[in-house]
Amino acid sequence: MASGVKMLAWILLVGWMGGSAYWHVCKIKLLCDGPVEAGPPTAAAYTIPALNIADGNSLNLSSAMNFGFKKSMPEPNYANVKKELDSLAAYLKANATRKLTITGLYSSIEQNTGSFADLGLARAEALKEYLVQAGVPGGQLTTASKLVELIFSTEDSTHGMEFGFDSLLIPKTEEALAAAEKYENLFKPMDLYFKTAKADYIKTPENEKFITEAVRYLTANTDKKLSLTGHTDNDGTDVTNIKLSKNRANSIKALLIQRGIAESQLVTDAKGESQPKATNDTPEGRKANRRVSIIVQ
Incomplete structure (x- = not known):
């Protein structure tokens, strides 16, 4: 009788040790064979698009930074590209026959609370005003807008504008x-x-x-x-x-x-x-x- 009880105790002890080992290796360290359940996908980190403003071989302004905008806000943050903006203003003032089209970007998930037709146009007009204040004649600047699906950072910020150059012909009368x-x-x-x-x-x-x-x-x-x-x-x-x-x-x-x-x-x-x-x-x-x-x- 005593030997039977002792044998049952050994069986239970071995079973407990095996179960503990299995739980530690397979469930905690995930070292057992078989499919591993995937966790939720990790969102890609937000990357600021580089700034590039070019007019053929005459002008090439670039920066790893860019204009910044808070979601649904028209006012740009110029802090990181002020040097490039000042160079752009100097170029336009020195080349009176060149016309710049500023295209403001906006997303369908943003709200336009201003008086302009859309948020992209408001952003383009804000940059135009900056350049006019820097001495660029307003006739060298036109504005447009483009609806795109912008990506926003975790701080609800986005970046970017588009630029195009053309010849400016001034009527004579x-x-x-x-x-x-x-x-x-x-x-x-x-x-x-x-x-x-x-x-x-x-x-x-x-x-x-x-x-x-x-x-x-x-x-x-x-x-x-x-x-x-x-x-x-x-x-x-x-x-x-x-x-x-x-x-x-x-x-x-x-x-x-x-x-x-x-x-x-x-x-x-x-x-x-x-x-x-x-x-x-x-x-x-x-x-x-x-x-x-x-x-x-």
Whole structure:
């Protein structure tokens, strides 16, 4: 009887030791044969796309960093590419016949809370304003947008813009300048031009379309405003040019009030010669700079 009990104890002890060894080797260290259950996939680390801005063999700006944007926000973070931006501004100022198209990227999962048609255009316009403040004539800069499926970092940031260069041909007369302006939407600036010593702007089918749409839109959206910004060339003093650009903006304001836009929805500003559209070194460039820019905001 005692020997039977002893044998059962040995069997239980051996069984316990075998089970413990199996659990340690197979379940904890996973060294046994057979399929191993895969865990959840690991998300790929976010990589900032490199910046590259090139104009043939004349310009090649590159950086391992890029413009940064928070999700659904239009304002770029320039901190890591300021040197490249300053070089871009210097290049455009030195090459008045080159035109840069800035294309802002945006994603379908982002929200556009601003006045521009989409978030990509708002981002492109923000960069355009930076370059204008750096002294680049606005006429050398155009903006566009592109809907893409952007990837965001764990901090909800994304990066990147697209750039393209083309030749800039400046019309030689005020009439040709006015005819070259094309209406796209109320949130993209349109320039109005004047014949010499005339207070009324040169009317075209395109700017008439803008005015007609502006009257309709502003009547339906009384919280929105139409901005009128007067500009001049660099002939004359700063004081004279500010006064002249203000008078031009006010003359357009009076005409638009006659067209039915409420005075409270018209905002005028005067920039004088501070924001040229083209170089002031040529007669056609100076004509391009004598204008009033209009945009709904």
